[in-house]
Amino acid sequence: MPDATGLELIAQELRAAEGAGPQAATGSPVTDTIFFRGRGTLMIEPERVRAVLARLRERGYRFLCSVHGVDHHPHEPRLGVVYELLDMARVDRITVKVLLHGDEPEIDSVYPDGEDGPGWPTADHQEREVYDMFGVVFRGHPDLRRILMPEDYEGHPLRRDFPVGGEPVTFTFNERSASGTGA
Amino acid sequence: MRREPLAQDAGGADQRRLLVSQLNSRQLLRGSELHGINQPAHLRAAELEGDELERYVHERVLTTSLDKAVAWARSNSFFPLAFGLACCAMEQFHAAGPRMDIARFGYEAFRASPRQADLIILAGRVSIKMAPIIRRLYDQMLEPKWAVSMGACCSSMGVFNNYALVPADKFLPIDVYVPGCPPRPEGLMHGILKLRKMVQDDPDLGWRERYQARGTEEILPEPHGGPPGAADIASPEGDTPEGDTPGA
Numbered sequence: 018m019p020d021a022t023g024l025e026l027i028a029q030e031l032r033a034a035e036g037a038g039p040q041a042a043t044g045s046p047v048t049d050t051i052f053f054r055g056r057g058t059l060m061i062e063p064e065r066v067r068a069v070l071a072r073l074r075e076r077g078y079r080f081l082c083s084v085h086g087v088d089h090h091p092h093e094p095r096l097g098v099v100y101e102l103l104d105m106a107r108v109d110r111i112t113v114k115v116l117l118h119g120d121e122p123e124i125d126s127v128y129p130d131g132e133d134g135p136g137w138p139t140a141d142h143q144e145r146e147v148y149d150m151f152g153v154v155f156r157g158h159p160d161l162r163r164i165l166m167p168e169d170y171e172g173h174p175l176r177r178d179f180p181v182g183g184e185p186v187t188f189t190f191n192e193r194s195a196s197g198t199g200a
Numbered sequence: 201m202r203r204e205p206l207a208q209d210a211g212g213a214d215q216r217r218l219l220v221s222q223l224n225s226r227q228l229l230r231g232s233e234l235h236g237i238n239q240p241a242h243l244r245a246a247e248l249e250g251d252e253l254e255r256y257v258h259e260r261v262l263t264t265s266l267d268k269a270v271a272w273a274r275s276n277s278f279f280p281l282a283f284g285l286a287c288c289a290m291e292q293f294h295a296a297g298p299r300m301d302i303a304r305f306g307y308e309a310f311r312a313s314p315r316q317a318d319l320i321i322l323a324g325r326v327s328i329k330m331a332p333i334i335r336r337l338y339d340q341m342l343e344p345k346w347a348v349s350m351g352a353c354c355s356s357m358g359v360f361n362n363y364a365l366v367p368a369d370k371f372l373p374i375d376v377y378v379p380g381c382p383p384r385p386e387g388l389m390h391g392i393l394k395l396r397k398m399v400q401d402d403p404d405l406g407w408r409e410r411y412q413a414r415g416t417e418e419i420l421p422e423p424h425g426g427p428p429g430a431a432d433i434a435s436p437e438g439d440t441p442e443g444d445t446p447g448a
Protein backbone atom coordinates (compact mmCIF):
# COMPACT_ATOMS: atom_id res chain seq x y z
CA MET A 18 0.00 0.00 0.00
CA PRO A 19 1.19 3.46 -0.61
CA ASP A 20 1.05 5.42 2.61
CA ALA A 21 -0.81 8.73 2.79
CA THR A 22 2.15 10.64 1.49
CA GLY A 23 2.76 8.18 -1.31
CA LEU A 24 -0.87 8.43 -2.34
CA GLU A 25 -0.60 12.20 -2.55
CA LEU A 26 2.55 11.83 -4.63
CA ILE A 27 0.77 9.55 -7.06
CA ALA A 28 -2.12 12.00 -7.27
CA GLN A 29 0.29 14.87 -7.92
CA GLU A 30 2.00 12.88 -10.61
CA LEU A 31 -1.30 12.12 -12.31
CA ARG A 32 -2.38 15.73 -12.11
CA ALA A 33 0.88 16.90 -13.63
CA ALA A 34 0.94 14.30 -16.37
CA GLU A 35 -2.71 14.44 -17.37
CA GLY A 36 -3.05 18.18 -16.82
CA ALA A 37 -0.39 18.78 -19.47
CA GLY A 38 -1.76 16.27 -21.95
CA PRO A 39 -4.30 16.66 -24.74
CA GLN A 40 -7.10 16.77 -22.17
CA ALA A 41 -5.50 19.61 -20.24
CA ALA A 42 -8.52 21.81 -20.77
CA THR A 43 -10.73 19.47 -18.77
CA GLY A 44 -8.58 19.87 -15.69
CA SER A 45 -7.20 17.33 -13.30
CA PRO A 46 -8.43 13.73 -13.54
CA VAL A 47 -8.06 13.25 -9.78
CA THR A 48 -10.87 14.83 -7.84
CA ASP A 49 -9.99 13.51 -4.41
CA THR A 50 -7.75 11.18 -2.49
CA ILE A 51 -8.92 9.06 0.41
CA PHE A 52 -6.60 7.28 2.78
CA PHE A 53 -8.56 5.11 5.15
CA ARG A 54 -7.30 2.25 7.28
CA GLY A 55 -4.14 1.85 5.31
CA ARG A 56 -5.90 1.78 1.98
CA GLY A 57 -5.31 4.43 -0.63
CA THR A 58 -8.12 5.44 -2.98
CA LEU A 59 -8.04 7.81 -5.92
CA MET A 60 -11.33 9.42 -6.86
CA ILE A 61 -11.17 10.25 -10.56
CA GLU A 62 -13.27 11.71 -13.34
CA PRO A 63 -15.19 9.02 -15.26
CA GLU A 64 -14.03 10.21 -18.67
CA ARG A 65 -10.36 9.76 -17.77
CA VAL A 66 -10.47 6.23 -16.42
CA ARG A 67 -8.52 4.64 -19.26
CA ALA A 68 -5.81 7.29 -19.15
CA VAL A 69 -5.45 7.09 -15.37
CA LEU A 70 -5.24 3.31 -15.36
CA ALA A 71 -2.64 3.46 -18.13
CA ARG A 72 -0.55 5.89 -16.07
CA LEU A 73 -0.81 3.65 -13.04
CA ARG A 74 0.25 0.69 -15.15
CA GLU A 75 3.41 2.57 -16.04
CA ARG A 76 4.05 3.06 -12.34
CA GLY A 77 3.99 -0.70 -11.80
CA TYR A 78 0.33 -1.42 -11.02
CA ARG A 79 0.08 -3.88 -13.82
CA PHE A 80 -2.64 -6.22 -12.61
CA LEU A 81 -6.30 -5.26 -12.45
CA CYS A 82 -7.50 -7.49 -9.60
CA SER A 83 -11.10 -6.52 -9.50
CA VAL A 84 -13.74 -4.31 -11.04
CA HIS A 85 -16.87 -3.95 -9.00
CA GLY A 86 -19.85 -1.69 -8.70
CA VAL A 87 -21.32 0.23 -5.81
CA ASP A 88 -24.67 1.92 -5.32
CA HIS A 89 -25.00 4.95 -3.04
CA HIS A 90 -28.74 5.31 -3.46
CA PRO A 91 -30.38 7.72 -2.58
CA HIS A 92 -27.31 9.95 -2.79
CA GLU A 93 -26.26 11.50 -6.05
CA PRO A 94 -24.00 10.69 -7.86
CA ARG A 95 -25.46 7.36 -7.27
CA LEU A 96 -23.54 4.54 -8.93
CA GLY A 97 -19.84 3.92 -8.81
CA VAL A 98 -17.26 1.63 -10.35
CA VAL A 99 -14.22 0.59 -8.34
CA TYR A 100 -10.97 -0.64 -9.89
CA GLU A 101 -8.49 -2.47 -7.69
CA LEU A 102 -4.94 -2.45 -9.00
CA LEU A 103 -2.04 -4.55 -7.82
CA ASP A 104 1.70 -4.14 -8.26
CA MET A 105 2.88 -7.71 -8.05
CA ALA A 106 6.59 -6.85 -7.83
CA ARG A 107 6.25 -4.64 -4.77
CA VAL A 108 3.03 -6.23 -3.51
CA ASP A 109 1.37 -2.86 -3.53
CA ARG A 110 -2.26 -2.07 -4.04
CA ILE A 111 -4.23 1.00 -4.99
CA THR A 112 -7.92 1.63 -5.51
CA VAL A 113 -9.37 3.80 -8.24
CA LYS A 114 -12.96 4.85 -7.81
CA VAL A 115 -15.35 6.51 -10.24
CA LEU A 116 -18.72 8.03 -9.41
CA LEU A 117 -21.43 8.13 -12.07
CA HIS A 118 -24.52 10.28 -12.31
CA GLY A 119 -27.95 9.15 -13.30
CA ASP A 120 -29.81 5.88 -13.55
CA GLU A 121 -28.40 4.82 -16.91
CA PRO A 122 -24.76 5.74 -16.56
CA GLU A 123 -22.08 5.04 -19.14
CA ILE A 124 -18.35 4.75 -18.81
CA ASP A 125 -15.53 3.71 -21.12
CA SER A 126 -14.68 0.05 -20.95
CA VAL A 127 -11.10 -0.64 -19.94
CA TYR A 128 -11.19 -4.14 -21.39
CA PRO A 129 -10.38 -3.70 -25.11
CA ASP A 130 -7.10 -2.48 -26.50
CA GLY A 131 -7.38 1.03 -27.88
CA GLU A 132 -5.47 3.88 -29.38
CA ASP A 133 -4.56 5.02 -25.91
CA GLY A 134 -2.79 1.80 -25.08
CA PRO A 135 -3.46 -1.81 -24.23
CA GLY A 136 -6.56 -2.85 -22.33
CA TRP A 137 -7.03 -4.94 -19.21
CA PRO A 138 -8.15 -8.48 -20.08
CA THR A 139 -9.40 -9.26 -16.58
CA ALA A 140 -12.01 -6.55 -16.93
CA ASP A 141 -14.01 -8.55 -19.47
CA HIS A 142 -16.22 -10.65 -17.23
CA GLN A 143 -16.10 -8.23 -14.33
CA GLU A 144 -17.49 -5.38 -16.39
CA ARG A 145 -20.21 -7.70 -17.59
CA GLU A 146 -21.01 -8.48 -13.96
CA VAL A 147 -21.17 -4.79 -13.03
CA TYR A 148 -23.45 -4.26 -15.98
CA ASP A 149 -25.60 -7.21 -14.92
CA MET A 150 -25.89 -6.24 -11.28
CA PHE A 151 -25.85 -2.43 -11.43
CA GLY A 152 -26.73 -1.47 -14.97
CA VAL A 153 -23.58 0.48 -15.73
CA VAL A 154 -23.04 0.48 -19.49
CA PHE A 155 -19.42 0.09 -20.54
CA ARG A 156 -18.81 1.84 -23.85
CA GLY A 157 -16.60 -0.12 -26.19
CA HIS A 158 -17.01 -3.48 -24.47
CA PRO A 159 -17.27 -5.98 -27.34
CA ASP A 160 -19.63 -8.41 -25.60
CA LEU A 161 -21.62 -6.54 -23.01
CA ARG A 162 -24.43 -8.83 -21.90
CA ARG A 163 -25.64 -10.38 -18.68
CA ILE A 164 -23.32 -12.88 -17.08
CA LEU A 165 -25.11 -14.17 -13.97
CA MET A 166 -28.80 -13.51 -14.38
CA PRO A 167 -30.87 -14.96 -17.23
CA GLU A 168 -30.78 -13.10 -20.50
CA ASP A 169 -34.44 -12.08 -20.21
CA TYR A 170 -34.18 -10.86 -16.63
CA GLU A 171 -35.52 -7.37 -16.04
CA GLY A 172 -33.73 -4.94 -13.80
CA HIS A 173 -30.39 -4.88 -12.05
CA PRO A 174 -30.77 -6.73 -8.78
CA LEU A 175 -27.93 -5.27 -6.71
CA ARG A 176 -29.25 -1.75 -6.96
CA ARG A 177 -30.50 -0.60 -3.62
CA ASP A 178 -33.94 0.33 -4.90
CA PHE A 179 -34.42 -3.12 -6.42
CA PRO A 180 -36.75 -5.26 -4.31
CA VAL A 181 -35.08 -8.13 -2.53
CA GLY A 182 -37.72 -10.42 -3.95
CA GLY A 183 -38.12 -14.01 -3.00
CA GLU A 184 -41.05 -16.05 -1.85
CA PRO A 185 -43.02 -15.40 1.31
CA VAL A 186 -42.51 -18.43 3.54
CA THR A 187 -45.45 -19.91 5.37
CA PHE A 188 -44.83 -20.70 9.02
CA THR A 189 -47.32 -21.78 11.63
CA PHE A 190 -47.82 -18.29 12.97
CA ASN A 191 -48.68 -16.75 9.60
CA GLU A 192 -50.16 -19.65 7.67
CA ARG A 193 -53.55 -17.97 7.55
CA SER A 194 -52.27 -14.69 6.22
CA ALA A 195 -49.40 -15.97 4.10
CA SER A 196 -50.72 -19.26 2.74
CA GLY A 197 -50.56 -19.85 -0.96
CA THR A 198 -49.66 -16.67 -2.71
CA GLY A 199 -48.44 -15.12 0.52
CA ALA A 200 -49.11 -11.89 2.36
CA MET B 201 -48.64 -54.01 -20.41
CA ARG B 202 -49.94 -57.09 -22.21
CA ARG B 203 -50.93 -60.03 -20.10
CA GLU B 204 -51.30 -63.53 -21.45
CA PRO B 205 -54.49 -65.40 -20.57
CA LEU B 206 -54.03 -67.37 -17.42
CA ALA B 207 -55.50 -70.56 -18.80
CA GLN B 208 -56.74 -71.40 -22.25
CA ASP B 209 -59.41 -73.84 -21.08
CA ALA B 210 -60.64 -72.58 -17.79
CA GLY B 211 -63.33 -75.15 -17.63
CA GLY B 212 -61.18 -77.90 -16.19
CA ALA B 213 -61.89 -78.77 -12.59
CA ASP B 214 -58.25 -78.72 -11.55
CA GLN B 215 -57.72 -75.45 -13.22
CA ARG B 216 -60.68 -73.95 -11.53
CA ARG B 217 -59.74 -75.18 -8.11
CA LEU B 218 -56.32 -73.70 -8.59
CA LEU B 219 -57.72 -70.33 -9.53
CA VAL B 220 -60.10 -70.22 -6.60
CA SER B 221 -57.43 -71.16 -4.14
CA GLN B 222 -55.15 -68.50 -5.54
CA LEU B 223 -57.90 -66.01 -5.19
CA ASN B 224 -58.73 -66.99 -1.65
CA SER B 225 -55.17 -66.81 -0.47
CA ARG B 226 -54.79 -63.46 -2.11
CA GLN B 227 -57.91 -62.16 -0.43
CA LEU B 228 -56.78 -63.41 2.93
CA LEU B 229 -53.45 -61.68 2.50
CA ARG B 230 -55.07 -58.41 1.62
CA GLY B 231 -57.36 -58.79 4.60
CA SER B 232 -60.00 -56.43 3.35
CA GLU B 233 -62.73 -56.19 0.84
CA LEU B 234 -61.68 -55.70 -2.73
CA HIS B 235 -63.26 -53.50 -5.34
CA GLY B 236 -66.40 -52.91 -3.37
CA ILE B 237 -67.37 -56.56 -2.95
CA ASN B 238 -69.13 -56.92 0.34
CA GLN B 239 -69.57 -60.68 0.37
CA PRO B 240 -66.74 -62.95 1.47
CA ALA B 241 -64.51 -63.43 -1.51
CA HIS B 242 -64.52 -67.22 -1.60
CA LEU B 243 -68.33 -67.35 -1.70
CA ARG B 244 -68.46 -64.85 -4.47
CA ALA B 245 -65.70 -66.40 -6.52
CA ALA B 246 -67.09 -69.88 -6.13
CA GLU B 247 -70.23 -68.86 -7.99
CA LEU B 248 -68.31 -67.86 -11.07
CA GLU B 249 -67.49 -70.20 -13.88
CA GLY B 250 -65.56 -70.34 -17.09
CA ASP B 251 -64.61 -67.10 -18.74
CA GLU B 252 -66.26 -65.11 -16.02
CA LEU B 253 -64.05 -66.68 -13.41
CA GLU B 254 -60.99 -66.14 -15.49
CA ARG B 255 -61.81 -62.50 -15.98
CA TYR B 256 -62.47 -62.15 -12.29
CA VAL B 257 -59.11 -63.58 -11.42
CA HIS B 258 -57.44 -61.51 -14.07
CA GLU B 259 -58.91 -58.28 -12.91
CA ARG B 260 -58.51 -58.79 -9.24
CA VAL B 261 -55.67 -61.08 -8.50
CA LEU B 262 -53.15 -60.93 -11.22
CA THR B 263 -53.25 -57.20 -11.84
CA THR B 264 -53.16 -56.15 -8.25
CA SER B 265 -50.50 -58.60 -7.25
CA LEU B 266 -48.42 -57.84 -10.30
CA ASP B 267 -48.72 -54.12 -9.75
CA LYS B 268 -47.74 -54.59 -6.16
CA ALA B 269 -44.75 -56.61 -7.18
CA VAL B 270 -43.73 -53.99 -9.70
CA ALA B 271 -44.13 -51.24 -7.14
CA TRP B 272 -42.13 -53.24 -4.65
CA ALA B 273 -39.35 -53.76 -7.16
CA ARG B 274 -39.34 -50.17 -8.28
CA SER B 275 -39.35 -48.75 -4.81
CA ASN B 276 -36.39 -50.85 -3.77
CA SER B 277 -34.17 -49.82 -6.65
CA PHE B 278 -34.51 -46.14 -7.41
CA PHE B 279 -31.85 -44.97 -9.82
CA PRO B 280 -31.05 -41.46 -8.61
CA LEU B 281 -29.62 -38.91 -10.97
CA ALA B 282 -26.08 -37.88 -10.06
CA PHE B 283 -26.96 -34.26 -9.72
CA GLY B 284 -25.96 -31.72 -7.10
CA LEU B 285 -26.59 -28.02 -6.94
CA ALA B 286 -24.93 -26.75 -3.79
CA CYS B 287 -23.82 -27.74 -0.30
CA CYS B 288 -26.66 -30.25 0.08
CA ALA B 289 -24.91 -32.28 -2.59
CA MET B 290 -22.09 -32.96 -0.12
CA GLU B 291 -24.57 -34.58 2.23
CA GLN B 292 -26.01 -36.44 -0.71
CA PHE B 293 -22.58 -37.87 -1.52
CA HIS B 294 -22.17 -38.74 2.11
CA ALA B 295 -25.43 -40.66 2.05
CA ALA B 296 -23.95 -42.77 -0.72
CA GLY B 297 -20.69 -43.14 1.16
CA PRO B 298 -19.61 -46.05 3.35
CA ARG B 299 -20.85 -44.68 6.67
CA MET B 300 -24.45 -44.10 5.69
CA ASP B 301 -24.35 -46.46 2.73
CA ILE B 302 -27.57 -45.90 0.90
CA ALA B 303 -26.75 -49.07 -1.05
CA ARG B 304 -28.28 -50.97 1.85
CA PHE B 305 -31.65 -50.01 0.44
CA GLY B 306 -30.72 -50.41 -3.21
CA TYR B 307 -30.34 -46.78 -4.23
CA GLU B 308 -26.63 -46.75 -4.85
CA ALA B 309 -26.74 -46.63 -8.65
CA PHE B 310 -26.35 -42.91 -9.20
CA ARG B 311 -26.77 -42.37 -12.91
CA ALA B 312 -24.93 -39.75 -14.89
CA SER B 313 -27.60 -39.63 -17.56
CA PRO B 314 -31.20 -38.62 -16.89
CA ARG B 315 -32.35 -41.22 -19.39
CA GLN B 316 -31.17 -43.94 -17.03
CA ALA B 317 -32.54 -42.39 -13.86
CA ASP B 318 -35.96 -42.31 -12.27
CA LEU B 319 -35.30 -40.20 -9.18
CA ILE B 320 -33.95 -36.67 -9.11
CA ILE B 321 -32.72 -35.27 -5.81
CA LEU B 322 -32.60 -31.50 -5.96
CA ALA B 323 -29.74 -30.97 -3.56
CA GLY B 324 -29.22 -27.25 -3.19
CA ARG B 325 -30.49 -23.89 -4.25
CA VAL B 326 -32.15 -23.52 -7.63
CA SER B 327 -31.47 -20.27 -9.41
CA ILE B 328 -33.81 -18.84 -12.01
CA LYS B 329 -31.18 -19.52 -14.62
CA MET B 330 -30.83 -23.16 -13.59
CA ALA B 331 -34.54 -23.94 -13.36
CA PRO B 332 -35.17 -24.57 -17.08
CA ILE B 333 -32.17 -26.89 -17.21
CA ILE B 334 -33.47 -28.91 -14.26
CA ARG B 335 -36.88 -29.07 -15.85
CA ARG B 336 -35.30 -30.37 -19.03
CA LEU B 337 -33.41 -33.05 -17.11
CA TYR B 338 -36.61 -34.05 -15.36
CA ASP B 339 -38.46 -34.27 -18.66
CA GLN B 340 -35.75 -36.53 -20.03
CA MET B 341 -36.04 -38.96 -17.15
CA LEU B 342 -37.82 -42.28 -17.47
CA GLU B 343 -41.35 -42.70 -16.32
CA PRO B 344 -42.40 -43.38 -13.63
CA LYS B 345 -40.20 -40.79 -12.02
CA TRP B 346 -39.99 -39.08 -8.71
CA ALA B 347 -38.41 -35.92 -7.34
CA VAL B 348 -37.07 -35.19 -3.89
CA SER B 349 -36.53 -31.63 -2.79
CA MET B 350 -33.58 -31.68 -0.41
CA GLY B 351 -32.94 -28.85 1.98
CA ALA B 352 -34.46 -25.52 2.84
CA CYS B 353 -33.26 -23.63 -0.26
CA CYS B 354 -34.90 -25.95 -2.70
CA SER B 355 -38.13 -26.24 -0.73
CA SER B 356 -38.70 -22.70 0.48
CA MET B 357 -35.53 -20.89 -0.65
CA GLY B 358 -34.15 -20.84 2.89
CA VAL B 359 -31.53 -18.22 3.61
CA PHE B 360 -31.26 -17.38 -0.08
CA ASN B 361 -34.80 -16.08 -0.28
CA ASN B 362 -34.04 -13.34 -2.79
CA TYR B 363 -34.26 -12.22 -6.39
CA ALA B 364 -32.09 -14.97 -7.84
CA LEU B 365 -33.79 -18.16 -6.68
CA VAL B 366 -36.99 -20.03 -7.35
CA PRO B 367 -38.53 -22.76 -5.17
CA ALA B 368 -38.48 -26.16 -6.82
CA ASP B 369 -42.20 -26.81 -6.70
CA LYS B 370 -42.79 -23.81 -8.92
CA PHE B 371 -41.52 -25.72 -11.93
CA LEU B 372 -41.36 -29.38 -10.89
CA PRO B 373 -43.75 -31.80 -9.20
CA ILE B 374 -42.04 -32.69 -5.95
CA ASP B 375 -42.87 -35.92 -4.14
CA VAL B 376 -40.92 -35.61 -0.89
CA TYR B 377 -39.51 -32.55 0.83
CA VAL B 378 -36.55 -33.12 3.14
CA PRO B 379 -36.08 -30.26 5.61
CA GLY B 380 -32.74 -29.11 6.93
CA CYS B 381 -29.95 -26.74 6.07
CA PRO B 382 -28.45 -28.95 4.87
CA PRO B 383 -30.24 -32.14 5.92
CA ARG B 384 -28.00 -34.76 7.40
CA PRO B 385 -27.53 -37.90 5.31
CA GLU B 386 -29.90 -39.70 7.67
CA GLY B 387 -32.49 -37.08 6.79
CA LEU B 388 -32.09 -37.71 3.10
CA MET B 389 -32.29 -41.45 3.65
CA HIS B 390 -35.43 -40.97 5.70
CA GLY B 391 -36.92 -38.95 2.89
CA ILE B 392 -36.13 -41.57 0.29
CA LEU B 393 -37.56 -44.29 2.52
CA LYS B 394 -40.70 -42.18 2.83
CA LEU B 395 -40.78 -42.14 -0.93
CA ARG B 396 -40.37 -45.91 -0.98
CA LYS B 397 -43.33 -46.27 1.34
CA MET B 398 -45.32 -43.94 -0.85
CA VAL B 399 -44.52 -45.92 -3.99
CA GLN B 400 -45.30 -49.24 -2.32
CA ASP B 401 -48.53 -48.25 -0.63
CA ASP B 402 -49.97 -45.83 -3.12
CA PRO B 403 -48.35 -46.34 -6.50
CA ASP B 404 -51.09 -44.21 -7.98
CA LEU B 405 -50.27 -41.28 -5.76
CA GLY B 406 -47.86 -39.95 -8.35
CA TRP B 407 -47.57 -36.48 -9.67
CA ARG B 408 -49.98 -37.11 -12.53
CA GLU B 409 -52.86 -37.54 -10.12
CA ARG B 410 -51.86 -34.66 -7.94
CA TYR B 411 -51.46 -32.34 -10.92
CA GLN B 412 -54.38 -33.74 -12.90
CA ALA B 413 -52.01 -34.64 -15.70
CA ARG B 414 -53.65 -37.86 -16.82
CA GLY B 415 -53.28 -38.49 -20.51
CA THR B 416 -49.84 -37.01 -20.84
CA GLU B 417 -48.07 -40.34 -20.72
CA GLU B 418 -45.57 -41.18 -23.36
CA ILE B 419 -47.11 -43.48 -25.99
CA LEU B 420 -45.01 -46.55 -26.46
CA PRO B 421 -45.19 -48.11 -29.91
CA GLU B 422 -46.43 -51.68 -29.86
CA PRO B 423 -45.60 -53.97 -32.76
CA HIS B 424 -49.04 -55.59 -32.92
CA GLY B 425 -52.36 -54.13 -32.02
CA GLY B 426 -51.09 -51.02 -30.38
CA PRO B 427 -53.32 -48.15 -29.40
CA PRO B 428 -54.44 -45.77 -32.14
CA GLY B 429 -51.75 -43.26 -32.77
CA ALA B 430 -48.99 -45.67 -32.00
CA ALA B 431 -48.96 -46.78 -35.61
CA ASP B 432 -47.68 -43.37 -36.58
CA ILE B 433 -44.49 -44.03 -34.72
CA ALA B 434 -42.06 -46.20 -36.60
CA SER B 435 -42.41 -49.77 -35.45
CA PRO B 436 -39.36 -51.70 -34.30
CA GLU B 437 -39.63 -54.10 -37.20
CA GLY B 438 -39.39 -51.22 -39.58
CA ASP B 439 -42.29 -52.16 -41.86
CA THR B 440 -42.40 -48.73 -43.41
CA PRO B 441 -39.06 -47.06 -42.86
CA GLU B 442 -39.76 -43.42 -43.51
CA GLY B 443 -36.30 -42.69 -44.80
CA ASP B 444 -36.54 -45.17 -47.66
CA THR B 445 -40.03 -44.49 -48.95
CA PRO B 446 -40.86 -40.92 -48.20
CA GLY B 447 -43.78 -40.85 -50.58
CA ALA B 448 -45.46 -44.03 -49.37
